[in-house]
Amino acid sequence: MSFQAPKGVPEYLPPRSATFLAVREAFATAAGNAGYSYIEVPVFEDTELFARGVGASTDVVSKEMYTFADRGGRSVTLRPEFTAGVMRSVLEHGLHHGQLPVKLWATGPAFRYERPQAGRFRQLQQFNVEAIGSEDPAVDAETIALAWAGYQALGLTRVRLLLNTLGCKQCRPAYRAALQEFLRALDLDEDTRRRIEINPLRVLDDKRPEVRALVENAPLITDHLCASCKAHHDRVRSLLEDLRIPWEDTPRLVRGLDYYTRTTYEFDHPMLGAQSGIGGGGRYDGLSEDIGGPALPGIGFAVGVDRIIMAVEAENDDRPAPPRVEVYAVPLGEEAARRVFTLVHELRAAGVAADMAFDGRGLKGAMKGADRSGAAYAVIVGERDLAAGTAQVKDLVSGDQTALPLAEIVTTLKEILTK
RNA sequence: GUGGGUGUAGCUCAGUUGGCAGAGCGCCAGGUUGUGGUCCUGGAUGUCGUGGGUUCAAGUCCCAUCACUCACCCCA
Numbered sequence: 001m002s003f004q005a006p007k008g009v010p011e012y013l014p015p016r017s018a019t020f021l022a023v024r025e026a027f028a029t030a031a032g033n034a035g036y037s038y039i040e041v042p043v044f045e046d047t048e049l050f051a052r053g054v055g056a057s058t059d060v061v062s063k064e065m066y067t068f069a070d071r072g073g074r075s076v077t078l079r080p081e082f083t084a085g086v087m088r089s090v091l092e093h094g095l096h097h098g099q100l101p102v103k104l105w106a107t108g109p110a111f112r113y114e115r116p117q118a119g120r121f122r123q124l125q126q127f128n129v130e131a132i133g134s135e136d137p138a139v140d141a142e143t144i145a146l147a148w149a150g151y152q153a154l155g156l157t158r159v160r161l162l163l164n165t166l167g168c169k170q171c172r173p174a175y176r177a178a179l180q181e182f183l184r185a186l187d188l189d190e191d192t193r194r195r196i197e198i199n200p201l202r203v204l205d206d207k208r209p210e211v212r213a214l215v216e217n218a219p220l221i222t223d224h225l226c227a228s229c230k231a232h233h234d235r236v237r238s239l240l241e242d243l244r245i246p247w248e249d250t251p252r253l254v255r256g257l258d259y260y261t262r263t264t265y266e267f268d269h270p271m272l273g274a275q276s277g278i279g280g281g282g283r284y285d286g287l288s289e290d291i292g293g294p295a296l297p298g299i300g301f302a303v304g305v306d307r308i309i310m311a312v313e314a315e316n317d318d319r320p321a322p323p324r325v326e327v328y329a330v331p332l333g334e335e336a337a338r339r340v341f342t343l344v345h346e347l348r349a350a351g352v353a354a355d356m357a358f359d360g361r362g363l364k365g366a367m368k369g370a371d372r373s374g375a376a377y378a379v380i381v382g383e384r385d386l387a388a389g390t391a392q393v394k395d396l397v398s399g400d401q402t403a404l405p406l407a408e409i410v411t412t413l414k415e416i417l418t419k
Numbered sequence: 420g421u422g423g424g425u426g427u428a429g430c431u432c433a434g435u436u437g438g439c440a441g442a443g444c445g446c447c448a449g450g451u452u453g454u455g456g457u458c459c460u461g462g463a464u465g466u467c468g469u470g471g472g473u474u475c476a477a478g479u480c481c482c483a484u485c486a487c488u489c490a491c492c493c494c495a
Contacts, residue, residue: 004486059493063420081495110495115420117489124495191492208491256494267495277495304495332453365447367455382453396455 008114008122010306015321016313020125023308024107027127027150031105034146036129039104041085047075053084053291055258057198064112078111081257082128083284083300084291090132091293100133101298107305119275119307129281130300132288137232140263140283140299141239147267147279147301148245154312159278161245162266164253165233166201167221168285172261175224176200186214204252220251229262236263259284263299269307271314278311279303323374326417329356330366332382339406340381343391346410352417370396376417379409 005011012020028038047067054061066078079085086104089095095102107127114120129146131139144161151159167175183196183203192211195203204215225233240247247265255264264282272278281301288296327347331340340356347354355373357366363380370378380392380401391409394401404412 007486064493112494114493115491116487117491120494126495202493206492274490275494280495302495307495330454362448363453364449364451364455369455371455378455380454384453392454394454399455401454 006122008116008120010121010123010125012309014324016309018322019309019312020305023154023305023312024127026153027129027147027303028105028107030146030149030153031129033149034103034142036103036105036131036146039086039089039106041082041089041106042079043108044076044078045085045088047077049084049088049291050077050080053087053259053287054081058256058258060112060256064114066111066113080112081110082106082126082302083130083257083259083287086128086130086300087132087284087287087293087298088291091288091291091296096133096294096296101131101139102133103131105129110302117275118273119304119310121306125305126302127305128300128302130298132298132300133296134299135232135285135297137235137263138239140232140236141243143281143299143301144236144240144247144265145243145245147281147303150303151267151278151308154308156269156308156311156315158270158315159311160268160270161240161247162250162253162268163237163240163247164250164264165221165225165229165262166254166260166264166282167225167229168261171224171226171229172221175219175221178219178224179204182218183215188214199258201254202256205254215252222249222251232262255280255282259287259290261285265301267303269311269314272307272310275307277304278307321374323376325353325355325373325375327352327354327377327379327413328370328373328375329354330363330370330378330380331357332363332380334360336381336383336386339386340379343379343381343406343409347413350410350414352410352414377413379413381406 047065050065051061056062060080065080067075070076086106090102090104105128108125109123110126111123113122116122127150129143131143148159148161166172179200180196183200184193188196188203188211192203192206201221203211204218206212206215237247250266253264253266260282262283262285265280266277267279268276269278270276279301281299283297283299285297287298288294329340329344331337337360344354344356355375357369361369367378376396378394378396380394385391385403385406388403389406390403391406392401393404393409393413
């Protein structure tokens with residue numbers, strides 16, 4: 001084998017790929033039910049959009065972007081996330097001049113040049129939801145409920161919702177200064193000391209036990225909120241209570257992207273190992289202005305499709321492969337193969353998923369193929385059937401087999417299968 | 420970027436003090452000349468990651484290199 005997939009790029013082969021589609025479908029349905037419309041945005045954008053939108057000091061921008069010059073000499077970057085691109089598109093096409101909030105969903109790959117590990121990829125699949133143009137805490141709660149509905153639809157029972165607020169332009173600066181003062185007094189390594197100056201909140205999120213111990217008594221944002229942020233946060237929490245969505249208050253939870261304000265949250269799954277975040281989001285009331293737009297609040301989230309697949313598999317490790325087709329046709333002999341080819345075509349046209357044995361496979365091998373396809377019925381046509389104008393229809397679960405007129409096969413099977 | 424682990428059949432892996440390249444699963448065929456899922460029999464598939472070294476002899480020991488993988492960091 002001379003070629004292999006690029007490093008850190010997951011591929012989803014059958015039957016696993018069915019789970020990939022199911023994850024997308026679950027969230028697309030939840031988003032559609034909540035009045036969100038689909039938006040297709042570019043996979044690459046002007047590099048500057050991400051530098052200004054996501055934040056030049058973030059790890060994502062400073063060391064993880066796939067950035068290159070195109071043939072015209074422009075610096076472009078494969079999207080490391082969706083939000084900046086969606087906001088850019090909304091502003092560029094003036095969607096915010098219509099009714100607010102603008103509610104959109106998008107899905108597809110994002111790219112980050114990181115060292116791969118379990119649940120961390122260079123090409124990651126996200127499902128993204130944004131509500132732009134509203135400050136209402138009910139919209140915050142709506143996005144959380146939407147994500148929650150997606151996880152529920154997939155049958156996930158062990159998802160945890162971690163909730164926090166990061167304050168706003170009014171209250172965050174004072175908190176940030178107080179936190180920096182506290183952190184500067186600690187004995188921390190050089191990288192962490194640098195982070196204190198760039199984004200001190202992230203130090204609170206450090207997983208290393210020795211760092212955790214040091215920051216245990218650090219000041220928390222929840223004690224420094226302004227009145228309106230506190231009211232906003234309380235409202236979000238009481239709405240979640242109304243919806244009976246359980247959450248954990250996690251005052252140390254921080255997002256790694258600069259644009260987040262006020263409500264932030266993360267969904268986490270306990271069976272995934274180190275990379276356990278299966279979704280995350282929050283409010284980004286300053287993003288529009290950061291990229292040259294008007295004051296325009298917004299909130300949204302991204303869920304990680306790859307990690308959700310892992311979570312689904314972790315919670316149900318013995319799921320049978322989904323059936324590939326409903327009917328599998330088995331011809332015996334060349335003449336039958338020709339007739340069966342048309343029959344299968346007619347079944348498909350009638351909306352019945354059908355496949356057949358190729359390459360003149362023997363009856364035994366062909367029946368094996370029928371079994372593995374997951375089909376409920378096999379249709380066997382040999383020379384004798386052809387002469388009699390019949391086909392053998394075999395129920396592959398019970399083993400019962402009956403001869404039916406060839407001409408009625410399509411309508412009969414269609415009828416049985418739609419019951 | 421930093422640290423650990425692993426590379427042997429399509430897949431999961433075993434391979435002893437260095438001595439003929441293995442198992443299970445899967446695949447194909449036969450048992451059953453027109454019947455799958457169970458069972459039995461047989462068969463095909465290998466650059467032992469790659470390059471070099473030590474040795475009469477290397478999957479096994481040594482060096483280098485590449486790949487994969489887990490964790491830190493970061494994030495979905």
